[in-house]
Amino acid sequence: MTIKEVCEKFDITPDTLRYYERVGVIPEVHRTKGGIRDFTDEDVAWVENAICMRSAGVPVEMLIEYVRLYQEGDGTFQARRDVLEEARQEVQKNIEKYQATLDRLNFKISRYDVAIKTGVLSWDDCKEE
Amino acid sequence: MTIKEVCEKFDITPDTLRYYERVGVIPEVHRTKGGIRDFTDEDVAWVENAICMRSAGVPVEMLIEYVRLYQEGDGTFQARRDVLEEARQEVQKNIEKYQATLDRLNFKISRYDVAIKTGVLSWDDCKEE
DNA sequence: TATTGACTTGGAGTTAACTCCAAGTTGTAG
DNA sequence: CTACAACTTGGAGTTAACTCCAAGTCAATA
Numbered sequence: 181m182t183i184k185e186v187c188e189k190f191d192i193t194p195d196t197l198r199y200y201e202r203v204g205v206i207p208e209v210h211r212t213k214g215g216i217r218d219f220t221d222e223d224v225a226w227v228e229n230a231i232c233m234r235s236a237g238v239p240v241e242m243l244i245e246y247v248r249l250y251q252e253g254d255g256t257f258q259a260r261r262d263v264l265e266e267a268r269q270e271v272q273k274n275i276e277k278y279q280a281t282l283d284r285l286n287f288k289i290s291r292y293d294v295a296i297k298t299g300v301l302s303w304d305d306c307k308e309e
Numbered sequence: 310m311t312i313k314e315v316c317e318k319f320d321i322t323p324d325t326l327r328y329y330e331r332v333g334v335i336p337e338v339h340r341t342k343g344g345i346r347d348f349t350d351e352d353v354a355w356v357e358n359a360i361c362m363r364s365a366g367v368p369v370e371m372l373i374e375y376v377r378l379y380q381e382g383d384g385t386f387q388a389r390r391d392v393l394e395e396a397r398q399e400v401q402k403n404i405e406k407y408q409a410t411l412d413r414l415n416f417k418i419s420r421y422d423v424a425i426k427t428g429v430l431s432w433d434d435c436k437e438e
Numbered sequence: 439t440a441t442t443g444a445c446t447t448g449g450a451g452t453t454a455a456c457t458c459c460a461a462g463t464t465g466t467a468g
Numbered sequence: 469c470t471a472c473a474a475c476t477t478g479g480a481g482t483t484a485a486c487t488c489c490a491a492g493t494c495a496a497t498a
Contacts, residue, residue: 183445194445195487202448203485214494216445225437229413236410237366240485250438257430260438261421268414275407278400281365284358285397292390301386308354309379309389312475323475324457331478332455343464345475369455439498446493452486463476468469 181219189224190231197227204244205230207251237274238267310348318353319360326356333373334359336380366403367396 200206206226209217246263249256295301312323329335335355338346375392378385424430
C-alpha cells in the first residue's frame with residue numbers, strides 16, 4: 181500500500197505519516213527496493229492505532245515510548261501495559277471533563293433558547309452570560 | 310479578589326489569566342484605583358467558564374468570539390447561541406472519539422493482562438501490538 | 439529513453455496556547 | 469518614609485504537533 185493510499189484511508193497528509201515514522205510514533209515502514217514506502221497490513225494497523233490514540237489526545241511522546249518498548253521485545257509486557265494504563269487514565273479523565281463542559285453548554289444553550297423567544301436572558305443563579 | 314486568589318482557586322498561573330484578559334477570552338477585569346486587578350464575582354464567573362471550556366478543548370478563538378458578541382449587547386442572542394452550539398458539537402464529537410479510544414485501550418490492556426500471566430501476547434484478529 | 443508526476447530526505451517554518459522576562463508601579467509592614 | 473513583595477505592561481520565547489519546502493530519486497507512460 182502506498183503512502184497516498186494510507187493517507188486517503190485515514191484522511192491525513194503524507195507529511196504527518198512521514199513525521200510519525202521519523203519520530204517513532206509508528207515503527208519503520210516497509211520499503212520497495214527503490215526506498216519508497218510500501219505499507220504492509222501491520223504497518224497500516226500501527227497507523228490506525230496511532231491515529232486513534234492521537235484523536236483522543238494521547239501524546240506523541242507516549243506513543244513513541246510504547247513503540248520503543250514493543251521493539252525491545254517480550255520482556256516489556258508490563259512496561260507496555262503501564263504506558264497503556266497511563267493513557268487510559270488520561271483519556272478517562274478527559275471524558276469526564278468534556279462531559280462536564282457538555283452539560284454546561286447544554287444549560288447555556290437552553291437559556292439562550294428562552295432568551296431568543298422572550299428577548300430576555302434569564303439570570304437565575306448564574307452570574308455570567 | 311486578587312489575581313493570586315483567583316489563580317489559587319482555579320489552579321492556574323497569573324500569566325494565563327492576564328493572557329486570557331489580554332486576548333479577550335474574558336472581558337476586562339475590574340481594577341483598583343492603582344490599576345491592580347480586583348476580580349468581582351462576575352469576573353470570577355467568566356474565568357470559571359473560560360477554564361471549563363478550555364479544559365474541554367474549546368478553542369480560545371471561540372471564547373473570544375463569544376465575549377465579543379456578549380459585549381455587543383442583547384441583539385446577539387442568536388449569534389451567541391450559534392457559537393455555543395458549534396462548541397457543543399465539537400465537544401460531543403470529541404467525547405465519542407475519546408470513548409472509542411478508551412474502548413481500544415481497555416481491550417489492549419486486557420490482552421496485556423493475559424500476556425503478563427501467560428508470557429504470550431495473543432494475536433486474535435488484531436494485527437498490531 | 440525521455441518526460442512527468444509521485445516519492446524521498448533533512449531541515450526550516452507554522453500554529454495555538456501559553457509562559458517567561460525586564461523594567462517599572464503599587465501597597466503594606468515596620 | 470522606606471523596604472520589599474506583589475502587582476503592572478509589552479513583548480519575546482517555548483512547546484507540541486504538525487506542515488511546508490527545496491533538491492533530488494524513482495517509476496510508469498509515450
